[in-house]
Amino acid sequence: MSWTEERIATLTKMWEGGATASQIADELGGVSRNAVIGKAHRLGLKSRPSPVKANEVKDTAKKEAAAPPIKAKPRPKAPTPTPAPSSTEAQESPAAAAPAPASAPVARPAGETPSQPLPEPRAGMPKIVSVGPGGFLRQGPGDQQAPIPPAPPRRLVPARPSPEIADKTSLLDLNDRVCRWPMGHPGEPDFHFCGEKVNPGFPYCVEHCGRAYQAQLPRGARRPPPPLPFGGPRVR
DNA sequence: CCCTGATTCGC
DNA sequence: GCGAATCAGG
Numbered sequence: 414m415s416w417t418e419e420r421i422a423t424l425t426k427m428w429e430g431g432a433t434a435s436q437i438a439d440e441l442g443g444v445s446r447n448a449v450i451g452k453a454h455r456l457g458l459k460s461r462p463s464p465v466k467a468n469e470v471k472d473t474a475k476k477e478a479a480a481p482p483i484k485a486k487p488r489p490k491a492p493t494p495t496p497a498p499s500s501t502e503a504q505e506s507p508a509a510a511a512p513a514p515a516s517a518p519v520a521r522p523a524g525e526t527p528s529q530p531l532p533e534p535r536a537g538m539p540k541i542v543s544v545g546p547g548g549f550l551r552q553g554p555g556d557q558q559a560p561i562p563p564a565p566p567r568r569l570v571p572a573r574p575s576p577e578i579a580d581k582t583s584l585l586d587l588n589d590r591v592c593r594w595p596m597g598h599p600g601e602p603d604f605h606f607c608g609e610k611v612n613p614g615f616p617y618c619v620e621h622c623g624r625a626y627q628a629q630l631p632r633g634a635r636r637p638p639p640p641l642p643f644g645g646p647r648v649r
Numbered sequence: 650c651c652c653t654g655a656t657t658c659g660c
Numbered sequence: 661g662c663g664a665a666t667c668a669g670g
Contacts, residue, residue: 433652433653433654434653434654435652435653446653446654450653450654450655450656451655451656453654454654454655454656461654
């Protein structure tokens with residue numbers, strides 16, 4: 414498999430959309446997550462909250478320049494001396510990296526009880542739960558779709574006269590203002606994105622925010638597995 | 650263990 | 661440029 418324009422576009426969008434490398438790789442098919450990560454980096458895509466990169470040790474040049482006798486790497490093709498010449502200083506203001514991804518807003522109303530273990534870590538989307546400023550308080554599978562009163566989707570201007578056929582929101586049509594909820598699966602002929610105006614502050618429109626940011630219900634009380642973008646098995 | 654992303658480096 | 665192997669934190 415090669416990185417065609419389309420595949421790269423998909424990778425980029427999904428990566429920025431918060432999908433994990435595994436999900437992306439799975440979706441693209443024919444590539445490993447390593448390939449996805451590697452490509453993402455090569456593309457210059459910034460790294461999203463990575464578990465291994467939480468903090469940044471501000472100690473440049475701390476690798477013994479002497480001669481590390483031990484180096485029992487299973488795959489020692491070429492030792493990495495990491496020279497680090499002339500570095501006697503190293504002592505700056507701890508500019509604690511502040512990633513703060515533009516997306517993935519995690520709001521927690523004061524009154525909310527955070528006692529939801531949140532099972533199923535691999536739900537298919539960045540684990541975002543609870544609510545968002547716009548409203549769409551936790552929805553249960555039962556009342557799905559029903560309560561979406563807050564944040565009325567104001568349609569000030571008919572930016573999209575025909576919100577369907579004809580002009581589907583393609584990967585390239587995405588911007589910060591349109592809902593990037595995927596419709597179908599990348600690569601398929603009619604794959605497109607919602608394209609509706611987003612709920613301010615979120616990557617999705619109000620309706621899809623309601624689906625994306627759902628609070629998990631206690632085990633057992635869960636019924637219809639809500640379709641998630643880039644999520645489970647292909648369903649159409 | 651599983652997961653995650655980061656990095657290295659032979660190809 | 662690509663991605664397996666590897667690393668390393670959660």
